Amino acid sequence: MPRPAFRHLNCLCASAFLFALSPVPHGWAQTQINLDEARALTYQLVADGQYDSASALARTVLQSDPNDHAALLALAQAEQGAGRMASALSASKAAWRNSHTDAQKYSSSVVAAQALNADGKPLRAQFWLRRAAEHAPNDTFRARAKQGFKYVQNKNPMRVHLRLSVAPSSNINNGSKSDTIEIAGLPFSISGDAQALSGVEYNLGATLSYRLPKIGDWALTASTSFDAKSYSLSSDAQALAPTVSSSDYAFQELDARISARRIDADGKGATNLSFKVGENWYGGSALTKFAGINFGRQIKAGKQSTLAFNLGVERQWRQDTDLRSANVVSASSTWGHRFAGGNSVWVTGYASDTASDSAAIAQQTLGARVRYAPAKPIFAKTSLELSLGYQNKRFDRALPLFDRRVDDTINASATMTFNDLDYFGFAPTAELSASKTSSTVTQYDVEDLGLKLGLRSTF
Structure with missing residues (x-):
């Protein structure tokens, strides 16, 4: 790792962790120095690039006290400077195990991150930098750890993004809010499993991306994502639909x-x-199996505004019945603006056309969404984001005995990020959401109220 990225580290070690020794290496056998002077000398040797001498001096101290944090830290720096990364990492881990204050844990973590990054292991280095940020003795050192994390992340061609959430919901199956439906003027009961079932949704996902060599002016990235949703049904839902299992809704x-x-x-x-x-x-x-292409364009629309346009085409091959296979064309545009006070707003409009031989699938969709994020925390360090949306969905053809289906949906959400509860660079989030769909076919009248608890990276 280049020294400019962590130039604060040597200063931190020299000022906060001077170490001492009693026996000294052969080169200093004729000179009597006290322990504080020896500590200062060892760090000076590291700063001067005399890594082998510094390493020998640190190892002499460790013969009398193997748990000397300052000696272990200096040894880690000296071994790293000499290019012996495995030894540097071992010494920095030992320094971590013998850390008793946040300052000691911080310095040990940063030195470990340096060794790992220099050894070509940036993902592990990022973990240690998150650990450094967690134990930073003050905001200044925390900011430096975050800066180091971003430096390593930007240099690392590989990125891993994890998603985790738990969401209690009044309607995990997107079921009808009614228990009856009218067909040709006559009422019919809706089965329990087609009605709204309450429960809890558990979502776990990960995206692994890798930056490929550029082709001309084009930056290339290959990525793969996996998302899994599982559910647990409430006792009321189990009573309403005793023949179904929560695994029936797993996705x-x-x-x-x-x-x-x-x-x-x-x-x-x-x-x-x-x-x-x-x-x-x-x-x-x-x-469903699917394949698609997408074109996007972002431009500045003034000093504090941006415009984004996206156009996508996707082919969907249904595996349950080929009749439901479809071609989907979609387009969206988002205007974003940051006000002088720091508040931000995003306005999105979108449309899609789904062509299919199935009357239950073929449809056109129009929608809009507004998001607003105040600059100032609503309390403590808790940030807030509000969202309000509307969607109109029109199906191409009516099913036998039913009117042509048209759905109107209104949804709103409020998401809070509790930055003061940050741990290892991740802060808990809570999203309260509500949606209501009114349909010309009453079976598809849907209401849902949910609370999603998750985690969000703060850097």
Whole structure:
């Protein structure tokens, strides 16, 4: 890891952790120095690039006290400077185990991160930098650890993004809010499993991406994502639908994609292209295979505003019945603006057309969504984001005995991020959401109230 990225480290060690020794190496056998002077000398040797001498001096101290934190830390720095990364990592881990204060834990973590990054192990280095940020003795050192994390992350071609949430919901199956439906003027009962079932949704996902060599001005990235949703039914839901199991609603999706991004020469815009393939499963059975391409464009629309446009085409091959296979064309546009006080707003409009031989699938969708994020925390360090959306979905053809289906949906959410509860660079989030769908076919009148608890990276 280049010294400029962590130039604060040597200063921290020299000022906060001077160490001492009693016996000294052969080169100093004729000179009597006290322990504090020896500590200062060892760090000075490291700073001067005399790594072998510093290492020998540190090892002499450790003969009398193997748990001397300062000696272990100096040894780690000396071994790293000499290019012996395995030994540097071993010494820094030992220094971590013998740390008793946040300052000691911070310095040990940063030195371990340096050794790992220099040894070509940036993902492990990022873990140690998160640990450094967690134990930073003050905001200044925490900011330096975060800066180091971003430095390593930007240099690392591989990234891992994890997603985790738990969401209690009044309608995990998107079921009807009614227990009856009218057909040709006559009422019919809706089965329990088609009605709204309450329970809890558990979502676990991960995205692994790798930055490929550039082709001209295009930056290329290959990535793969996996998401899995599982559920538990409430006792009321089990009583309403005793023949179903929570596993009947389990959903998994796996996809792989290649993305390309080119930034305009003036830096005021960017173009994105991507191609994806994937498959998903529902209730333990294959549901859909899909492939699609997407074109995106982002431009600046003033000093504090941006515009983004996206156009996508996707082919879906249904595995349960080929009749439900579809071609989907979608488009969206988002205007974002940051106000002088720091508050931000995003306005999105979107449309899609789904062509299918199935009357239950073929449809057109129009929608809009507004998101707003105040700059100031609502309390302590808790940030807030509000969202309000509307969607109109029109199906191409009516099913026999039913009116042509048209759904109108209104949804709203409020998401809080509790930054003061940050741990290892992850802060808990809570999203309260509500949605209501009114349909010309009453079976599809849906209401849902949910609370999603999750984690969000703070850097």
